[in-house]
Amino acid sequence: MGEEAKGEFEPKIIGLTCNWCTYAGADLAGTSRKKYPPNVRLIRLMCSGRLDPMFVLKVLLNGADAVFIGGCHPGECHYIKGNFYARRRIAAIRTILKQFGLDNRVRAEWISASEGDKFARVMKEMAEDIKKLGPNPMRGKIL
Amino acid sequence: MKGTELKYEDLEGLFKGLLDKKAVDCLILPHKVGNNVAYMMATDKDRIEPPVPAIFAPSFGVNAANIVKGWTIPEKIGIVAKPCEIRAAVELIKLKQMDKESVLLISVDCSGTYKNQDYADHYGEIGDWVDSAKIEELKGKGIARREACEICDNRFADVGDIGIARVDGEKVLVAGITDMGVEALSALELSLEDKEIEREEEKEKIAADAKKKEEELPKASSVEELEEFLRDCIVCKNCRDMCPVCYCKECFFDQPLGNPVSGDLLNLAELRGAIAVPTNQLMYHLTRVYHVSTTCVGCGACEDACPKDIPLTRFYPVIAKKVQEIFEYVPGKDVEEPLPFVTYEEEELEDKLR
Numbered sequence: 001m002g003e004e005a006k007g008e009f010e011p012k013i014i015g016l017t018c019n020w021c022t023y024a025g026a027d028l029a030g031t032s033r034k035k036y037p038p039n040v041r042l043i044r045l046m047c048s049g050r051l052d053p054m055f056v057l058k059v060l061l062n063g064a065d066a067v068f069i070g071g072c073h074p075g076e077c078h079y080i081k082g083n084f085y086a087r088r089r090i091a092a093i094r095t096i097l098k099q100f101g102l103d104n105r106v107r108a109e110w111i112s113a114s115e116g117d118k119f120a121r122v123m124k125e126m127a128e129d130i131k132k133l134g135p136n137p138m139r140g141k142i143l
Numbered sequence: 144m145k146g147t148e149l150k151y152e153d154l155e156g157l158f159k160g161l162l163d164k165k166a167v168d169c170l171i172l173p174h175k176v177g178n179n180v181a182y183m184m185a186t187d188k189d190r191i192e193p194p195v196p197a198i199f200a201p202s203f204g205v206n207a208a209n210i211v212k213g214w215t216i217p218e219k220i221g222i223v224a225k226p227c228e229i230r231a232a233v234e235l236i237k238l239k240q241m242d243k244e245s246v247l248l249i250s251v252d253c254s255g256t257y258k259n260q261d262y263a264d265h266y267g268e269i270g271d272w273v274d275s276a277k278i279e280e281l282k283g284k285g286i287a288r289r290e291a292c293e294i295c296d297n298r299f300a301d302v303g304d305i306g307i308a309r310v311d312g313e314k315v316l317v318a319g320i321t322d323m324g325v326e327a328l329s330a331l332e333l334s335l336e337d338k339e340i341e342r343e344e345e346k347e348k349i350a351a352d353a354k355k356k357e358e359e360l361p362k363a364s365s366v367e368e369l370e371e372f373l374r375d376c377i378v379c380k381n382c383r384d385m386c387p388v389c390y391c392k393e394c395f396f397d398q399p400l401g402n403p404v405s406g407d408l409l410n411l412a413e414l415r416g417a418i419a420v421p422t423n424q425l426m427y428h429l430t431r432v433y434h435v436s437t438t439c440v441g442c443g444a445c446e447d448a449c450p451k452d453i454p455l456t457r458f459y460p461v462i463a464k465k466v467q468e469i470f471e472y473v474p475g476k477d478v479e480e481p482l483p484f485v486t487y488e489e490e491e492l493e494d495k496l497r
Contacts, residue, residue, distance in 0.1 A: 053433050054395070054426075054430050054433075057426060057429050057430060057433070058426065061425060061426050061429075062415075074489060074490070075489065081487065084487035084488075084489070085484065085485075085487060087487065087491070087492055087496065088470070088483060088484055088487055088492065089484065090495070090496055091469055091492040091495035091496065092433065092436055092437070092466045092469070092470075092483075092484075093433055094495055094496070095436075095465050095466050095469055095495065096429065096432055096433055096436065096462055096465070096466065098465075099362070099363070099364065099462055099465065100363065100364065100365055100366050100368075100369050101364065101365050101366070102366065107496070107497045108496040108497060109496075109497065137365070137366040137367065138366055141366075141370070142417050142418060142419050143370075143418065143419055143424070143425050143426075
């Protein structure tokens with residue numbers, strides 16, 4: 001993988017999203033023809049509580065530039081409390097990644113199924129932020 | 144706390160009594176082996192040796208909690224060990240790797256320890272126990288305590304069921320911390336009185352020193368530095384095996400996905416063009432530090448276990464502490480306090496998500 005100039009760099013973002021809210025929110029963004037950058041690849045989880053922080057590590061170690069995590073608003077989890085547990089795990093893994101300057105490549109947002117706008121906005125912000133940050137330092141390394 | 148003062152020589156009777164009165168069915172405690180100390184497990188009270196100086200010896204070989212991991216039988220085991228080991232045992236109880244009712248945890252004051260091989264090599268200079276003056280003197284001679292002990296601020300025997308604290312005049316204060324501890328001591332017909340030892344000032348000094356030492360430790364602060372830090376790691380997983388709170392029955396990194404061999408390995412290399420082998424070095428350590436992040440007691444057994452002498456204390460306990468701080472959790476302090484990952488508050492941590 002060559003050294004791309006920062007301006008031309010197109011980040012690859014992996015989105016781990018809850019089936020009941022953010023995934024449907026992304027669907028809504030699509031059906032209501034909201035525009036957002038095509039940098040994100042969504043992976044559907046049945047709940048943000050399904051998120052094992054190893055997913056985050058694996059995504060970053062395999063060279064993707066950022067991880068987006070989408071879940072239901074606190075208190076609105078389809079399974080009552082999955083996102084509360086997820087929140088603790090995300091906070092912990094981000095604290096660990098912070099030690100190595102990688103925490104700003106992980107972002108979690110609560111986006112409900114009706115918030116297509118918010119999904120599009122977050123994707124736009126994230127793509128811009130990661131473009132500024134540049135490629136994941138793990139990319140291209142022999143790991 | 145309900146406790147009683149005993150002379151050093153009375154401790155032998157105390158431990159024999161625990162076995163004799165069936166307060167425990169067996170007892171793990173340190174004993175002298177040549178110039179060093181090692182743990183033994185005794186069921187026969189007549190095999191108990193005089194416990195002083197062994198229980199105070201500043202030597203760390205293995206974390207005793209690691210030995211009793213998986214103790215889920217009803218027979219009761221007593222463990223006489225340093226506070227970090229007792230704290231690890233408390234975490235194992237919370238992780239359901241030990242039965243609370245079948246372990247009696249006895250913590251002993253610790254002065255910080257030397258690697259057990261260093262201790263044996265320099266036994267002549269270190270002696271049976273050390274105080275802060277001696278520690279400084281030894282440091283001048285190039286004999287340093289383990290880094291984990293330098294940054295430890297939980298050295299007092301105030302964890303577990305019973306605490307054995309050293310007091311002036313070659314005496315100890317044996318105190319019951321939990322009901323189970325008090326019960327065990329009562330069975331020995333010791334006259335228990337309300338006892339408190341005023342050590343707040345000393346405790347604060349130790350905490351301040353430890354914090355300073357921790358800040359001074361060199362740490363990897365970027366991916367590149369982390370790569371360099373772990374450069375020599377051969378993924379032998381000794382750090383996992385010796386870690387008292389790493390407890391999975393089957394570790395992810397022993398399974399095909401975590402430890403790919405043969406065709407799987409080739410597929411992985413084809414996918415990525417080139418991979419480092421042995422595989423998953425960085426993934427292994429980052430996953431492990433997450434897994435132990437709330438329960439790591441900072442005993443430093445991982446560093447001692449590393450055949451490549453990677454100073455893992457600068458990684459595991461240091462990072463774990465950062466995670467423990469966000470949950471305001473001190474591992475091993477209270478057996479009733481839930482583990483951070485099995486509980487939550489409705490409003491919290493929103494500033495740590497993005």
